[in-house]
Amino acid sequence: MFRIEKVEHRYGDRTVLQDVSVELSERRVAVVGANGSGKSTFARLLNGLVVPTSGTVTVDGLDTRKDGRKVRARVGFVFQDPDLQIVMPTVAEDLAFGLKHRGLSKAEIDQRVEQALEDNGLGDLRDQPAHLLSGGQKQRLAIASVLATAPRYVVFDEPTTMLDLRSKRQISRVIAELEQPVVVVSHDMDLLEGFDRVLVFDEGRLVADGPPDVSIAFYLELMGAC
Amino acid sequence: MLSLYRPGDSVLHRAPAGPKLVVLLVTCLTVFLVDELWFTAVCGTVVLVLWRIALIPYRELGRQLRGLWVVALLLAVFQVWANGWHEAAMTVLRLLALLLLASLVTMTSRTSHIVDALESAARPLALVGMRPGRIAFLIGLTLRFIPLIREKAEEIRAAQRARGVERRPLALLLPLLLKTLTMADAISEALDARGFEST
Amino acid sequence: MKTKDLVYIALFAAIVVALGLFPAIELPFSKVPITAQSLGVMLAGSILGWRRGGLALLVFVLLVAVGFPVLPGGRGGMGIFFLPSGGFVLSWPLAALVVGYLTERLWARYNLAVALVPNLVGGVLVVYAIGLPFMAAVANISLGQAFTIMWAFVPGDVAKCVLAALAAVAVRRTHPLLAPVATTSGPSRSGTR
Structure with a gap:
C-alpha cells in the first residue's frame, strides 16, 4: 500500500506538487493530467526516485526517504521511453542487469533470464542488440526486465506514449494481465479500461479522485474536450 | 557492437x-x-x-x-x-x-x-577506493550508448539538413552533446529505478 | 561516485567511439586525414573534469583491449598497442585527466581563450609526450624522426582544440557538470560532484 501524506515538491523555486495526501491500495490505479500537472513527479515519488521536499511517502510502511533502496526493490518502474530504460547492449544482458543487483547467484540469474525470455515471447531475441528491436519490442523488454526482479508493485509512467497502435494494444494487454497492483500514469484512455480508481492532477494538485467514469469525465471537462 | x-x-x-x-x-x-x-x-x-x-x-x-x-x-x-x-x-x-x-x-x-x-x-585497486567490479558494467553501458548516440546524431543531421545547414562540425557536435547529456540523466534515473545502487 | 557519474563516464567513452565513426576529414592546409576521436579526449576532460574524464578514456582503452573494433576503420584488439602509433591511444586516459584537471583549475574564469589551454596541454602536449617516445621505441627510430612523421597531424590537433573549446564553453553555459572551485581546494573535491 502506498501512503502519501501532505506532500509538497519543488524543483528550485518551481512548485510541481502541493498538498497531496492519498492512500492507494487498489489493484489498478491510474493517474491522468495535462503535461506539467505533476503526475510524472507523483509517479516518481512512489518508488523513491523523487523524495518530496516536505511530507512523507511510505510503501508498506517503508519511508522512501530512509529506505529508498528497499522501496525500489519492491516497486518496479517502467518509463515512457524504453530506449532510456534499457541499459545493457543485448536483450539477455538487460534482463540480467536488475537481477545482478539483487545479490542472486549466477545460476539463479541465468534461470530467471531464461524464464523471462520465455514468459515475454522474447526467446528468439536472446542475443539481439537492443537497438535493433522495434519500439513495441523495446517496451516489452523494458517491462520484462522490471518484472524479472519480481517487484510487488509496478509503476508505469506513460508506457504507451511512444508506441504505435498495435504495440499500444500489446502493452495494454501485458499491463492488464499483471498480477501485481499497478499505478499507471497515462494520457491513453483506452489503456485505463477496467481500472479501479483514477486520480486527476492539475497544476500540482490532486483535483479529482474516484472511479474511472467519474474521474475521466471530470478530466475531459478540465481539458476542455468536447 | x-x-x-x-x-x-x-x-x-x-x-x-x-x-x-x-x-x-x-x-x-x-x-x-x-x-x-x-x-x-x-x-x-x-x-x-x-x-x-x-x-x-x-x-x-x-x-x-x-x-x-x-x-x-x-x-x-x-x-x-x-x-x-x-x-x-x-x-x-x-x-x-x-x-x-x-x-x-x-x-x-x-x-x-x-x-x-x-x-x-585489478582487484587490488579496491584498496585505493576504486571499484574494479564496475568494469563489466561500464563496458556494457558504453556499448548500449553507442547506437543511441548514432541515432541522435542522425536525427540532428536530418533536422539540420531540412533547415539547410550542411556539414558544420559544431552545429552537429553541440546539439549532440546537449541531447546525449540529457539522455544520460534519464538513463541514470532508470538505473536507480532498477535497483542499481552506486554507493 | 554517484550513478550519474558512472553514466557520464560511459556516455563519453561512447562519444569517443562515435567520433571515430565520422568520416575522416582532410584539412585544407595539411593533407593528412584526421579523425575526430582525440576531440573526444578533450571534450571528456573539459566537460567531465579530471576524474570522470580520465575514467571515460580508460573505459575506451579497455574497450579496445578486450577486443571491440572501436578505433577508426573498425580497428581494435590488443594488437593496436603494439603498433608504432599505439602510444597515442594509450596516452588518452592521462590526456583527458590532464585536460580535466586544468579545466577545473580554470573553471571560475572559463571562456573560449582560457579553454584552449587545457586542450593544448592535455590534448596535444601530453598525447605527443607519450605517443612519440612510444613510437620511437617500437619502430627503433629517434624522437626527431618520430616527430617528422607525426608533425603533419599537429595542425589538425590544434583545430580540434578550438572546436573542443567552443563546445565546452557552450556546454558549460547550459549543462555545467563541474562545480566552481575555490583556488585553494584541490580538484579531487570538485570532480566528483
Missing part, C-alpha cells in the same frame, strides 16, 4: 584469458630485454605455429589492423636505409611477432573472459 573474437574450438580458444594475457605481457618484455635477433626469430616462429593451431586465417589480421602491412613495409625500408639489415630485421620481426601474438589473444578470447580476467587483476 560485435567484438573481434573469432569463435573456434582450438586449444588456444579453450585456454583461460588470464594466462594468455600474462604470456603476452611476459613475451613483450623478454623480446625487448633480450634484444637478440635469433631470439626474436624464434618467438616469431612460435607465434606463427600458434596461429596455425588456432586455425585462424591470416587475412583476419588485416581487418583488425588495417594498414599494418604498409607500416611494416615502410618501417623495413627505412630501417635498412638508416640502420642496416640486422637492425631492420630485428625491428620488423619484433613488431610483427608481438602484433601477431596480441591479435591472436584478442581473436581467441571472448570479451567477457578478458573483462573477467582484467577485473580480477
Whole structure:
C-alpha cells in the first residue's frame, strides 16, 4: 500500500506538487493530467526516485526517504521511453542487469533470464542488440526486465506514449494481465479500461479522485474536450 | 557492437584469458630485454605455429589492423636505409611477432573472459577506493550508448539538413552533446529505478 | 561516485567511439586525414573534469583491449598497442585527466581563450609526450624522426582544440557538470560532484 501524506515538491523555486495526501491500495490505479500537472513527479515519488521536499511517502510502511533502496526493490518502474530504460547492449544482458543487483547467484540469474525470455515471447531475441528491436519490442523488454526482479508493485509512467497502435494494444494487454497492483500514469484512455480508481492532477494538485467514469469525465471537462 | 573474437574450438580458444594475457605481457618484455635477433626469430616462429593451431586465417589480421602491412613495409625500408639489415630485421620481426601474438589473444578470447580476467587483476585497486567490479558494467553501458548516440546524431543531421545547414562540425557536435547529456540523466534515473545502487 | 557519474563516464567513452565513426576529414592546409576521436579526449576532460574524464578514456582503452573494433576503420584488439602509433591511444586516459584537471583549475574564469589551454596541454602536449617516445621505441627510430612523421597531424590537433573549446564553453553555459572551485581546494573535491 502506498501512503502519501501532505506532500509538497519543488524543483528550485518551481512548485510541481502541493498538498497531496492519498492512500492507494487498489489493484489498478491510474493517474491522468495535462503535461506539467505533476503526475510524472507523483509517479516518481512512489518508488523513491523523487523524495518530496516536505511530507512523507511510505510503501508498506517503508519511508522512501530512509529506505529508498528497499522501496525500489519492491516497486518496479517502467518509463515512457524504453530506449532510456534499457541499459545493457543485448536483450539477455538487460534482463540480467536488475537481477545482478539483487545479490542472486549466477545460476539463479541465468534461470530467471531464461524464464523471462520465455514468459515475454522474447526467446528468439536472446542475443539481439537492443537497438535493433522495434519500439513495441523495446517496451516489452523494458517491462520484462522490471518484472524479472519480481517487484510487488509496478509503476508505469506513460508506457504507451511512444508506441504505435498495435504495440499500444500489446502493452495494454501485458499491463492488464499483471498480477501485481499497478499505478499507471497515462494520457491513453483506452489503456485505463477496467481500472479501479483514477486520480486527476492539475497544476500540482490532486483535483479529482474516484472511479474511472467519474474521474475521466471530470478530466475531459478540465481539458476542455468536447 | 560485435567484438573481434573469432569463435573456434582450438586449444588456444579453450585456454583461460588470464594466462594468455600474462604470456603476452611476459613475451613483450623478454623480446625487448633480450634484444637478440635469433631470439626474436624464434618467438616469431612460435607465434606463427600458434596461429596455425588456432586455425585462424591470416587475412583476419588485416581487418583488425588495417594498414599494418604498409607500416611494416615502410618501417623495413627505412630501417635498412638508416640502420642496416640486422637492425631492420630485428625491428620488423619484433613488431610483427608481438602484433601477431596480441591479435591472436584478442581473436581467441571472448570479451567477457578478458573483462573477467582484467577485473580480477585489478582487484587490488579496491584498496585505493576504486571499484574494479564496475568494469563489466561500464563496458556494457558504453556499448548500449553507442547506437543511441548514432541515432541522435542522425536525427540532428536530418533536422539540420531540412533547415539547410550542411556539414558544420559544431552545429552537429553541440546539439549532440546537449541531447546525449540529457539522455544520460534519464538513463541514470532508470538505473536507480532498477535497483542499481552506486554507493 | 554517484550513478550519474558512472553514466557520464560511459556516455563519453561512447562519444569517443562515435567520433571515430565520422568520416575522416582532410584539412585544407595539411593533407593528412584526421579523425575526430582525440576531440573526444578533450571534450571528456573539459566537460567531465579530471576524474570522470580520465575514467571515460580508460573505459575506451579497455574497450579496445578486450577486443571491440572501436578505433577508426573498425580497428581494435590488443594488437593496436603494439603498433608504432599505439602510444597515442594509450596516452588518452592521462590526456583527458590532464585536460580535466586544468579545466577545473580554470573553471571560475572559463571562456573560449582560457579553454584552449587545457586542450593544448592535455590534448596535444601530453598525447605527443607519450605517443612519440612510444613510437620511437617500437619502430627503433629517434624522437626527431618520430616527430617528422607525426608533425603533419599537429595542425589538425590544434583545430580540434578550438572546436573542443567552443563546445565546452557552450556546454558549460547550459549543462555545467563541474562545480566552481575555490583556488585553494584541490580538484579531487570538485570532480566528483
